[in-house]
Amino acid sequence: MYNKVFISYAKEDYETAKKIYDFLLGRDYDVWLDKEKLLPGQDWNTEIMQNLKKSDFVILLLSNISVAKRGYVQREFKLALDYCEEKLDTDIYVIPCKIDNCEVPEKLCKYQWAELKDKNSFDLISNSLNIQRQKYEQIIRTKTIKKIDLEFDSEEKYSVSIDNNLPVEIISDPNKINVSIVNPAPIVILFGTQCSGKTMAIIRLTRYLEMNGYTVEPDRVFRSSHDKYYETVCDRFDEEVDSDKAAVAGGNFDFMLLHVYDEVGRMICQILDAPGGHYFDGKKNATFPSYINEIIYTENQKIWIFLVELNWGDMQTRLAYTKRIVKLRRVISPKDRIILMCNKVDIHYQFFNSGIPDVKSFCENIKNQYYHIFGNFKNRNSTTKLFSPYRFDFIVFSAGLFNKCTDNSLEYYCQSHDRYPATLWKAILKAIK
Secondary structure, X not given: OOOEEEEEOOHHHHHHHHXXXXXXXXXXXXXXXXXXXXXXXXXXXXXXXXXXXXXXXEEEEEOHHHHHOOOHHHHHHHHHHHHHOOOOOOOOOEEEEEOOOOOOOHHHOOOOOEEOOOOOHHHHHHHHHHHHHHHHHHHHHHHHHHHOOOOOOOOOOOOOOOOOOOOHHHHHOHHHOOEOOOOOOOEEEEEOOOOOOHHHHXXXXXXXXXXXXXXXXXXXXXXXXXXXHHHHXXXXXXXXXXXXXHHHHHHHHOOEEEEEEOOOOOEEEEEEEOOHHHHOOOOOOOOOOHHHHHHHOOOOOEEEEEEEOOOOOOHHHHHHHHHHHHHHHHHOXXXXXXEEEEOOHHHOHHHEEOOEEOXXXXXXXXXXXXXXXXXXXXXXXXXXXXXXXXXXEEEEOOOEEEEEOOOOOOEEEEEOOOHHHHHHHHHHHHHHO
């Protein structure tokens, strides 16, 4: 949405236009460049005019050739300026870009131009586009919020389900579940929706920890001794974590408590994985199951890891999920800590630089989509807010890739780079300390 960019240029400047085209394509923009988009048999004049009119942004490439050249390029420049009259004075729509030392036409002088000879010129163009996109999206959000009851008083349901691999009693009535927390070690709670990737995050973290001298094992007394399903899951935990079919196996232990020990056997923390449907079951005003409330009110320090995903669901569903997180403010103790984890980042390659995720870009986009979390978890401390504006640490994460067999019967798991579990573990240790 609001990502359509039209590039106007003289044919002699095509090489520069193509570089900008490729750059913006890699940042999730829908870019229109005549030589890349026009197809044989199309009316080129009609196509150019239609795409210029429906574009959200117009990049005008200025050079000694284009500013002095009569003909079609001048027509595009003038049309872009005409469409600009329909925008607000504070909107960014026309972006002049100087290729050489040409003189900027008088009608374009009021717009700040980019000097393409500067090394950071492409990044500056991208920043301008992102700023205006956020303004447009803020307008849409405001209109949407007016239509949505932010107090979530009704029982309207969203498309959220609970994993059918779980025993029927866990699905049918989670309030009948009995759990026991006997160790005082901090509890890491991964809070996310169904299919948010909680279990795979734990699998990836477990592999990383065990490769670095830690021991991760299930708490066998977490659930009732009569729970044969849980007993079986505990017995098979190591086997399934190490399996190349972990993506499938992980669904079998979607509800357990793990203990993490260091090399000398000292317990560092406990990690809870519960079904996503128990955190967010699709009801606007639903309460948490009793066992979750029991865990929330234990004396243990809690490290809350709220999982979010870029472009997950629609705006209304994200608002409902965000509201569930915001409601937890009243039960989060001062000694508790919060980590906001953007999961599944590997599918958003446009926010990577040289194979490394751009954390700042991910944070800005998540803030744009889950703005209530940022607004409600602002750091109000006049001193510490200078260093940490929010009451959480923001990290990015990916568990890895999942490849289906040719018959679609199984998904093989290829784990992610160690940087992801290393960052997650570092954030957890920081929260505990």
